[in-house]
Amino acid sequence: MGISVGLVGLGQFGRQFVQLYGQHPEVDCLALCDVDPLRLATAAREHGITECYASLDALCRSDIDAVVLITQPWLHWEQAMQALEAGKHVYSAVPAVYGNEGDVLLERCDQLVQAVRRSGTVYMLGETTLYRRETEYCRQRALAGGFGALTYGECEYWHDMNSPSANLYEVYRNRWGANWGPDKRGCIPMHYPTHATSSMVEIMGAHMTSVSALGYEKPDEDWFIPGTLWNNRFGNEVALYRMSNGAIVRHAELRRVGHPERESFRLFGTKASFVSDPSGVRWTDRSGWKELELDEPREALPAALASNLGGHGGSHAYLVHAFVRACITGRHPRANVWQAMRYLAPGIVAHQSALRDGEVLPVPDWGDAPEGR
Numbered sequence: 243m244g245i246s247v248g249l250v251g252l253g254q255f256g257r258q259f260v261q262l263y264g265q266h267p268e269v270d271c272l273a274l275c276d277v278d279p280l281r282l283a284t285a286a287r288e289h290g291i292t293e294c295y296a297s298l299d300a301l302c303r304s305d306i307d308a309v310v311l312i313t314q315p316w317l318h319w320e321q322a323m324q325a326l327e328a329g330k331h332v333y334s335a336v337p338a339v340y341g342n343e344g345d346v347l348l349e350r351c352d353q354l355v356q357a358v359r360r361s362g363t364v365y366m367l368g369e370t371t372l373y374r375r376e377t378e379y380c381r382q383r384a385l386a387g388g389f390g391a392l393t394y395g396e397c398e399y400w401h402d403m404n405s406p407s408a409n410l411y412e413v414y415r416n417r418w419g420a421n422w423g424p425d426k427r428g429c430i431p432m433h434y435p436t437h438a439t440s441s442m443v444e445i446m447g448a449h450m451t452s453v454s455a456l457g458y459e460k461p462d463e464d465w466f467i468p469g470t471l472w473n474n475r476f477g478n479e480v481a482l483y484r485m486s487n488g489a490i491v492r493h494a495e496l497r498r499v500g501h502p503e504r505e506s507f508r509l510f511g512t513k514a515s516f517v518s519d520p521s522g523v524r525w526t527d528r529s530g531w532k533e534l535e536l537d538e539p540r541e542a543l544p545a546a547l548a549s550n551l552g553g554h555g556g557s558h559a560y561l562v563h564a565f566v567r568a569c570i571t572g573r574h575p576r577a578n579v580w581q582a583m584r585y586l587a588p589g590i591v592a593h594q595s596a597l598r599d600g601e602v603l604p605v606p607d608w609g610d611a612p613e614g615r
């Protein structure tokens with residue numbers, strides 16, 4: 243027997259998941275939900291879906307098993323708490339917790355972990371980087387000892403505000419919709435760290451324990467300015483972490499950069515290293531390097547999903563499958579809430595460090611997912 247899923251949020255990103263959830267053979271029923279009636283009606287018509295909800299409240303009152311949250315980032319935490327409280331399995335788009343005040347966010351991280359513990363249901367973060375081919379390749383090589391000891395990593399999410407592929411000024415204005423105003427200008431790059439940090443955490447099997455970070459202020463800045471909701475001057479933030487395995491990681495969140503959008507990493511071990519730049523991906527050792535195709539076989543997917551992996555490096559189908567399997571088996575997914583906090587908390591503390599001009603600060607950790615599930 244399969245599960246029923248309610249997909250909440252049919253905006254730019256959420257609508258990319260309707261077909262994948264609808265085609266999964268273990269999803270018996272897919273319902274759609276958006277507070278915007280036009281978006282809801284359009285998606286329902288396009289995909290021939292009849293079960294529709296006008297609000298998350300209504301969905302939580304229904305007997306739907308699992309809720310997929312692909313709403314605006316500042317809503318994820320509150321909505322996940324509500325859905326867990328209602329006894330639903332929860333999939334959340336990144337970031338799990340979002341906002342402007344670091345201490346408040348860390349407190350919310352703690353509350354989310356406690357809520358998942360209490361609920362006994364599944365929580366999964368929909369972090370696309372985890373299912374990119376580069377991450378999967380390096381994870382396998384690390385598990386097989388191919389790197390030797392991992393000593394140093396560099397991870398990055400570079401997305402210029404004026405990116406021609408996804409202009410961030412427009413993305414942010416669209417997300418606020420009717421509530422948009424000049425007071426909403428800005429954001430905090432390090433509060434959206436998981437596309438970068440998750441690769442390091444996942445491949446090293448380690449977590450960040452301390453951080454020192456710096457922020458860059460563009461002289462003629464028009465977006466990252468004080469006096470807005472975000473009250474942040476840094477368009478670029480760069481962090482240096484100590485990891486629990488002794489390794490060092492550099493992490494760059496750049497929103498002011500003359501470079502195509504990029505979510506990637508490099509990893510260096512005592513025996514071999516993985517190097518990636520816009521010219522290609524390479525496996526290196528002391529004697530030289532070889533180009534990688536990254537076409538190794540991966541985890542088997544249901545046929546309907548395997549023929550259409552979706553975006554972000556073909557990660558979407560794997561995310562959907564991982565969540566559905568976790569709901570069916572009751573086992574914690576790879577991106578469980580304990581791991582999700584290890585991707586997020588380092589960035590939150592990195593911004594606090596940048597505000598103190600690089601003061602070294604400890605990164606909290608909520609431990610591993612409990613055994614037995």
Ligand SMILES: NC(=O)c1ccc[n+]([C@@H]2O[C@H](COP(=O)([O-])OP(=O)(O)OC[C@H]3O[C@@H](n4cnc5c(N)ncnc54)[C@H](O)[C@@H]3O)[C@@H](O)[C@H]2O)c1
Binds near residue numbers: 281316369
């Ligand atoms: N690579 C990635 O992992 C990746 C890429 C893009 C976006 N995202 C994440 O996806 C999320 C969505 O981004 P987007 O660009 O699609 O945003 P969007 O603003 O286009 O869409 C959000 C939708 O959620 C709906 N919504 C809000 N509150 C609701 C409620 N209570 N009930 C029902 N519907 C509700 C809105 O009406 C809107 O249609 C963001 O949090 C973003 O961080 C992740």
